[in-house]
Amino acid sequence: MDVLLFVAATFRISVPYALAAVGASFSERGGVVNIALEGIMLNSALAYVLGAYASGNPAVGLGAALLAGLATAGLHAWITVGLRGEQITSGIGINLLSAGLTRYVLVSVFGSSSNSPRVVGFDPLVSFDTLPGLGSVLTSPLVLVGLVLIPAAQWLMFGSVFGLRLRSVGERPEAVAALGLPVVGYRVTGVLISGLFGGLAGAWLASEQHSFTDGMTNGRGYVAIAAMIVGRWSPFGAALACLVFGAAEALQIALQGSGFPSELIQVLPYVVTMLAVSGFLGRSFPPRALGTPFAPERSGQ
Numbered sequence: 001m002d003v004l005l006f007v008a009a010t011f012r013i014s015v016p017y018a019l020a021a022v023g024a025s026f027s028e029r030g031g032v033v034n035i036a037l038e039g040i041m042l043n044s045a046l047a048y049v050l051g052a053y054a055s056g057n058p059a060v061g062l063g064a065a066l067l068a069g070l071a072t073a074g075l076h077a078w079i080t081v082g083l084r085g086e087q088i089t090s091g092i093g094i095n096l097l098s099a100g101l102t103r104y105v106l107v108s109v110f111g112s113s114s115n116s117p118r119v120v121g122f123d124p125l126v127s128f129d130t131l132p133g134l135g136s137v138l139t140s141p142l143v144l145v146g147l148v149l150i151p152a153a154q155w156l157m158f159g160s161v162f163g164l165r166l167r168s169v170g171e172r173p174e175a176v177a178a179l180g181l182p183v184v185g186y187r188v189t190g191v192l193i194s195g196l197f198g199g200l201a202g203a204w205l206a207s208e209q210h211s212f213t214d215g216m217t218n219g220r221g222y223v224a225i226a227a228m229i230v231g232r233w234s235p236f237g238a239a240l241a242c243l244v245f246g247a248a249e250a251l252q253i254a255l256q257g258s259g260f261p262s263e264l265i266q267v268l269p270y271v272v273t274m275l276a277v278s279g280f281l282g283r284s285f286p287p288r289a290l291g292t293p294f295a296p297e298r299s300g301q
Helices: 003-029 037-055 058-082 087-110 134-139 142-160 161-173 174-176 181-209 219-230 235-255 263-279
Strands: none
Touching: 003 037, 003 134, 003 142, 003 161, 003 181, 003 219, 003 235, 037 058, 037 087, 037 181, 058 087, 058 174, 058 181, 134 142, 142 161, 142 181, 142 235, 161 174, 161 181, 174 181, 181 219, 219 235
16 A cells, blocks of 8 residues: 555545534534535535636636535524524435435536536645655645634634634523623524535535536535544544544545455445444533524523
């Protein structure tokens, strides 16, 4: 096994997981379960392809992906925070809606139910001949953005007034409302931040593949939720957990054709995920008000 190629594959696979997981930590720290990550990423990946296809510019595709992620997260926020709907049901519904909607748009625009034509992606800023594969990954603009955003997200969550208030909303929303702070506003903001990060994750998928494939997220949103739980609702912890999941998936790819039973190799990333969620890697305690709708009239806000 080539170590550099394995590390490169780990980073490449981990990027969408990490971006989505970091975004999910903001939504859930504010008290809103965001199972809709799968749909957010899927819509954003298609939006990237539509923008890049129409303009020939990956930056336009990225802008379209961010808008799609923001719009999808906004729908989830409206249902769960505005209408106080059941949060997991809303997320699953948005995921199903996104799967059907993206397939419909794919057929309508490109005349195919499986994949779009090839579009431009983000080229690496620097090519390292001495680091085959790894250099191009580490100098990809979206990876560099992610490397900046993850520590920034960690600071925003745990080092800023906004982060303190968001975490308080996820723990004791009635107490926060009693102080005159807008609980609904903070919850909506947390969900929208998760939409922006999910939009980046979708843009990375489409940019790397240079196309959109029906169902291309392939459960990544759910794995990102698992990684966030392993990371204890911390942006930095979630990103580290995603590296573990990415390494497991990269190992699955590297071991193919090595004589190991292919069935065992294919389930390796999902086994890691199940062990994490089941608490094998340590117990995680969610925010107290996670999944609980907030009624302003009851708190006097």
